Amino acid sequence: MNAEFRTIGKPRPQLEGPAKVSGRAQYTHDLTLPNMLHGAILRSPHPHARIRSVDLSRARAMPGVVAAVCGTDFPDLKYVNAGPAFADRFAMARDKVRFTGEEVAAVAAQTPVQAQVALAAITVDYEILPAVYDVETALTPDAPAIHEKSDLPRNVAQESIADFDGVEQAFGDAAHIFDATFEHGIVAPICLETNGVLADYDTETGDLTLWAPSQAPFFVRKEIAHVMDLPLEKVHAKSVVIGGGFGGKSQSPEPIAIAAFLSITTGRPVKILLNRQEEFLSGKSDHAKKMRVRSAVAADGTILGRHTEFWVDNGAYTHMGPAYISAVRQRTCNLYRVGAAGFDGKLVHTNKVSGGSYRGMGSPQIIWAIETQIDEIAERLGKDKLEYRIEIANRPGDRTPQGWEIGTCALAECLEEAGRRIGWAEKKDAMPPNRGIGFAAMINPSVGVLYAEGNFACVSIDLLEDGRLKVGTQSADCGTSQNTVMGQFVAEELGLDADVIDVLHMDTDETPPDLGSAASRVTFVSGNAAIKTAKSFRAEIASRLASHWDVPADEIDFTDGIASYKDDNARRLTLAEIAALEGPFRVEDRYDIDIPRPDPKTGYGHYAATYGFGAQAVELEVDPATGQVTVHKIVVVQDIGRVINPLALEGQMQGGIVQGIGMALREELVFNDGVPVNASLITYKAPRIQDTPEIDIAFIETDDPTGPYGAKAGGEHSINPTPAAIANALAQATGTRFRKLPIKASDILQATAVKPSPDLKPWKRPYNLEVASARALYPAILYPGLRKLGGKLGRKPAAKTEYDYIRPKNLQEALRALAAQDRKAKVMAGGTDLQVGLRQGVYDADTLVDIADLEELRGIAIAADKVIVGAATTIAEITERDDIRAIHPMLTEGLSRIATAQIRNVATIAGDLSQEKRCWFFRSGAQCYKAGGMTCPCYAVLGDNRHHSILGAGRCAAPCVADAAPILTALDAVVVVAGAGGERRIPMQDFYIWSGKTRVAENEIIRAIEIPRDHVPVSQRFEKVAGWDGDFADASVAVNLSWDGPKLAAARISLGAVAPLPVRATRTEAALLADGLSDTAIEAAAGLTVEGALPLSDNAYKARLLVNLTERAIKNSLPE
Amino acid sequence: MPTHLEVNGQARETENDPAIPLAVYLREELELRGTKIGCGNGECGACTVVMDGRAVCSCLVPLGRTEGRRIETIESLGDLNNLHPIQRKLVERGAFQCGFCTPGIVMSLIALLRRNPRPDDAKIRTALQGNLCRCSGYVKLLEAIGEIVREGLHER
Incomplete structure (x- = not known):
């Protein structure tokens, strides 16, 4: 294909690369300048507060500190990114903070640690104001006003209402009306490189130079200036x-202005x-956002009209909200044929971090809502869900209710091809249980007219x-x-090998203006500009050579990198020769998206030069016992x-x-x-490598007349239909429609369970009465009272950035170090939790005693009656031992599912x-009962407690998630602890006092774990369910059965991650011994694990999960 | 007390604070900035280096613990103009995009292939589960690794 092209269509x-x-690429993190200072930012611990005063004097006197600044030091100017009408944020908070984490002050110091340490010396006097975190509450008349001045109702940042072609009439004419409400949470971009900046102000010339990872240097420059x-x-x-x-760097992030101001203040980088x-x-x-989607549908399936209401959580400040609203509107009525369309969108402030843009700009979620409804329409009308989509797909020449004129369009073909590739015709009537196939499609402008001043690109x-x-x-x-693609365009246009072209991006001195890489615009807009510039470059060569050669410019040819005049060998020059003759020169040109802008009030009108389309098909499977989803295959077919x-x-x-x-998940x-x-x-x-399914990609190339070499935009095409196709496949697999993203395994488990909820018999635990009464009192009395008494959310100064590190030579030296009275020492082995926990302020120590390499604590010994594992033996070392696997397979299997390879090492x-x-x-700094003691509340009671305990929780509901705990409990292991007075032995059964609190004293060191060996046949199984493979468990079960011939002699079953301690399932064990191992007996015995459970608001799924997992673990443990 | 270690075949002695993470020592004192810090908490794997033959998050290894140990970083492989065959394959197959996770992934891969030159898909995924990549969806990475294993590129 594309044999006619030199580089277009070829994999470059x-x-x-x-x-x-090779690790040589220079990211912002890697840059240094002579004399450079390091900045750090003090952030608000309050979601909404007035700043009475900021005292920087102590910070300024700290070692290494060169400058400390706060909001009132900055120019009295607000960001204008979303347009002057929406300007609502200073470069640093001045009068008020409106979300926890907002920038309040900053310091510049000689080292990063000095800067961090100095932050703690800044005193801010806040007057705490009531705060609001959700859109519904923010819209009530009594809600606290986050921004005072507005012509709109309280906390509304923007209203966007329109009616194209009489949408209400459509509902009057409809045979069927579909009406459903959907909602989704906030997805984070998760760039592997965190935001950063190096700013260098030249006090003599007044020039400010910035190095920062930004998708749009154009905006950075404009905003910072x-x-x-x-x-x-x-x-x-x-x-x-x-x-x-992914959109996360599409604006000027706040640290840039702060670093710039610190550089201006200090005169140093x-x-x-x-x-x-x-x-x-x-x-x-x-x-x-929350979305209500209503569709008016005729008896034959024609969509007469659609009305969409949506409420968008803007967060504290307006950044991308208005553009987001516009993007969401566009996906409601332009993909499939719709007669009329109406919208009612609201952008609402809350005291949360401001919304920005993330790949797709709200499209994946609105497409999910629309495509769910398309599925439901097909179901109601008895139509095949793929054929119905093909039937109502936009075709070339269509005009949508929003006034979009569809040019090239292979949507129907994309859908057909996706159906073929997923095998819909063969599979649709023969779907095994718990499996499903789903479809979804998308439309994306190539490329939307974004800003009056930004609908162009220049290339040099x-x-x-x-x-x-x-x-x-x-x-x-x-x-x-x-960059590679831009080089390809120029190479193709000039007939050059792409290898002779370098590309410089971003530099606002060396490159001409361009709005930046967002909204999938670069291939299309900047690509068109590259081609135009290449044509100008060719013309420039001709015009320069025309005077040298004394021939007409239009008769000079430039092919394959050589300029020539007819067959004249004397008039024939390579680019290098032209450069030698003329010296280096530059050509710049500009491409404008030359279409009228949509009506600024209603948004009606043709919006882009052309539109891209795509369809996806997903095949997946649900594990009915856990709710976990395995995506087997995703087919994507694109008209790009x-x-x-x-x-x-x-x-x-x-x-x-x-x-x-x-x-989606x-x-x-x-x-x-x-x-x-x-x-x-x-x-x-975020997805890890284990989560990657088979992805089958196909392109239906349409050669768009407006695109560079016929290309359309592509960056957001792939994500847009994915959640929708997954949700539709899940609906087929489970028979349930989910109205909230992400669709978590716990939601699936709760919605689809075939068995009734397990009987929890909470009265079997008398202690529950006390707990239940306390929980009942929480919302009105206990929580507010305890919050006032002792609880404050925010970074506590206990978080440690500096501590001493010592390496004792032997165990005795380590014990002496712990006993030292003049320091607060703590033992560290792997240190994978301790070092992180110190920064989180969950550990308290000023000295770490590294025992990882102590001989006395290392190694594995296999004795006749037990396996002895040195305490500092790494997880990897244990799981690599074949002899341990042979004796206690559960230990190997369970430990090898802890965290990741690097951590296990x-x-x-x-x-x-x-x-x-x-x-x-x-872990996120709450001053909770565990952190702050009796006067503080447990935040899990009223907060999101999906990961917390269902059994035995009291004042603290954190579960024990150490996988080794249930395993070693089921193996009857003993922990050998060394102290100043000698050794003592603690059976695993008694090892924990509470979650995260063991019977090992601060001045003791675990020396070894002893695991008994039964010389009778054993069978073992460890089952675990976690958010991702490497995450901490939501529930785990360790089963250890001993056999006397074919007869079960003993059963030891321990449960993890469902209670503050690893729990022995003694009733289940007894039932197995008494009632045998038939399927029904196992099922009944497994049900006993949750006797006495008292779930919280969001973790009832754990009861079901635990029962299913126990049943599975027992069955899987049975010998063949 | 100084720490003695070997970095990319070269013996080093440092008086730097033994409590600081190895990643910071490599980046700031040795100016080996190919090792990236994506989270500082051992969660993303961008800082992965090979320590005594094993992949570790250098953000969680205190410098003091490297006493007497051998550290290998991305800089121990090919340079810009002379890539290691593994690196060349990853470039050719489009196995990464922004590249911030890439040095860590390469080092995880090196550690895996030294222990197990013929890993199957499950082993490869297990070894790389600790390396978060947000750009690529891992598909081209897995394809490239498949070819690296088949062609025995790590042995060259």
Whole structure:
């Protein structure tokens, strides 16, 4: 295919590939300048408060500190990114903070640690204001006003209402009306590179130079010049390698202005890097929204009209909200044929981090809602869900209710091909239970007219001295290969090998203006500009040579990199020769999207030069016992115009689809009082390599007349239909429609269980009466009271950035170090939890005593009656031993499912048992009962408690998630502990006092774990369910059965992650011994595990999960 | 007390604070900035280096613990103009996009292939579960690794 092209349509590896894969690429994190300072930002611990005063004096006196600034030091100017009408945020908070994590002050110091330490010396006097975290409450008349001045109703940032072609009339004429409400949470972009900036202000010239990973240096320059009150030409953005964008870097992130101001203040370069938690707390993620979709449908399936209402959570400040609203509207009525359309959208402020843009800009979720309804229409009308879609698909020449004029369009063909590739015709009537196939499609503008001042792109081409070309684009390549593609366009147009072309991106001095890489625009808009510039470059060569050669310019040919005049051998020059003759020169040109803008009020009107289309088909399977979903295959068929670089485009498809899987099934920020409590890459469950399914990609190339070499846009195409196709496949697999994204395994389990809820018999545990009464009193009395008394959400100064490290030579020396009175020492083995926990403020120590390499604590010994594992033996060392696998297969299998390979290589068995408790409130700095004592509440009672205990929880509901705990309990292991006075032995059964609290004293060290060996046949099984393979368990079961011939002699079953301690399932064990091992007996015995359970609001699924998992573990443990 | 270690075949002695993460020592003192820090908490794998033959998150290894140990970083493989065959394959097959996770993935892969030159798909996925990549969806990475294994590129 594409034999007529030199480089178009050919797989080209990315230009930056060798630099990236060899570790030589320069990301912002990697840059340094002489005399550079390090900045750090103090963030608000309150979601809504007035700032009475900020005292920087102590911070300024701290070691290494060169400057400390707060909001009132900055120019009195607000960001204008969403348009002057929406300007509502200063570069740093001045009068008020409106979300937890907002920037309140900053310091610049000689080292990063000095800067961090100095933050603690800043005193801010806040007047705490009532806060609001959800849209519904924010719209009530009594809600606190987040921004005071507005012509709109309280907390409404924008209203977007329209009616095209009389939508209400359509509902009057309809034979069927479909009406459903959908909602979804906030997805975070999760760029592997966190935001950062290096700013360098030249006090003599007044020039401010910025290195920052931004999708749009154009915006960075404009915003920073504005909020720093500098002339635009004095602000320079430079080229860097960017570690992922996905919309998360499409604006000017706040650290840039702060670093710029610190550099202006100090006259020295200042670098600020956000850590991962700050990235979650303050970075721009997606918006959450609620959507009500109503469709008016005629008897034959024609969609007469659709009305969509949506409520978008804007967060504290307006950044991308208005653009988001516009993008969401566009996906409601332009994909399939719809007669009339109406919208009622509201953008609503809450005291949460501001919404930004994430790949697809709300499209994947609105498409999910629409496509769910399309499925339901087909079901109601008895139509095949694929054929119905093909029937109502837009065709070339259609005009949508919003006024979009559809040009090239292969939507119907994409759907047909997707159906063929997934095998719909063969499979649809022969679907095995728990399996489903789902379809969804999408439309994407190529490329939308975004801003009056931004519907263009410029490209430069420099002829260099050696005859190579340098293409310049201000758009930023975040890893998508767009630089490579730009080079391909120029190479193709000039008939050159792509190898002779370099591409420089971002640099606002060296490259001409371009809005940036967002909204899938670069291939189309900047690509058209590249081709236009290449044509101008060719004309420039002709015009220059015309005077040298004294021939007419239009008779000079330029082919395959050689300029020539007819067959005249004397008039024939390569690019290098032209460069030698003329010297290096530059050509720039500009491409404008030349179509009228839609009506600014209603949004009606043709919107883009052309539109791209695509269809997806998903086949998946649900595990009915756990609710977990296995995506077997995703087919994606795209009408994306002509494919320019299949290698890069396939990568865009695959990457977007896997992000879409995350969005559909797992990803969301979980908030407590406006703070994301899952601000880590364990608890925020982005897809890992285990989650990647088979992805089958096909392109139906349409050769669009408006596109560069016929290409359309592509970056967002892949993610847009993925959640919808998955949800529709899940509906077939489970018979249930889900109205909330992500559709978690726990939701599936609860919605689809065939068995009735397990009988929990909570009265079997008298202690539950006390707990239940306390919980009943929580909302009105206990929680507010305890919050006032002792609880405050926020970073506690206990978080440690500095501590001492000592390495004792032997166990005795280690014990002496622990006993030292002048320091607060703590033993560290693998340190995978301790070092993280110190920064989270969940451990308290000023000295770490590293025992990882102590001989006395290492190694594995197999004795006649027991296996002895040194406490500091790593998980990997244990799981690699064949002899251990032969004796206790459950130990090997269970431990090899802990965390990830890198963690297992250093984490130790005793460390797994001793890790601090995993509760996302506790770990995210809540001043909770566990952290702050009696006067503080447990946040899990009223907060999101999906991971918490269902059994035996009292004042603290955190579960014990150490996988080794239930395994070693079921194996009757003994923990050998060394102290100053000698050794003592603690049976696993008694090892824990509470979650994260063991019977090992602060001045003791676990020396070994002894695991008894039965010389009778045993059979074992460990089952675990976790959010992702490597995450902490939501429930686990360890089964250890001993046999006397064919007769069950003993059963030891222990449960993990459902209670603060590993629980022995003694009633289940007794039932197995008494009632045998028939399927019904096992089922009944498994049901006993939850006797006495008292679930919280969000974790009732754990009861069902535990019963199913126990049943599965017992059955799987039985000998063949 | 100084720490003695070997980095990419070269003996090193440092007076740096033994409590700091190995990743910070590599990046700041040795200026080996190919090792990236994506989270600092051992959750993303971008900082993966090989320590005594095993893949570890260098953000969670205190410098003091590297006493007497051998560390290998991405810089121990090919450079810009002379890539290791594994690196060349990853580039050619489009196995990464933004590249921030890539040095860590390469080092996880090196550690895996040294222990097990013929891993199956399940082993490959288990070994790379700790390396988060947001761009690629892992598909081209898995394809490239399949070819690396089939062609025995790590042995060259």
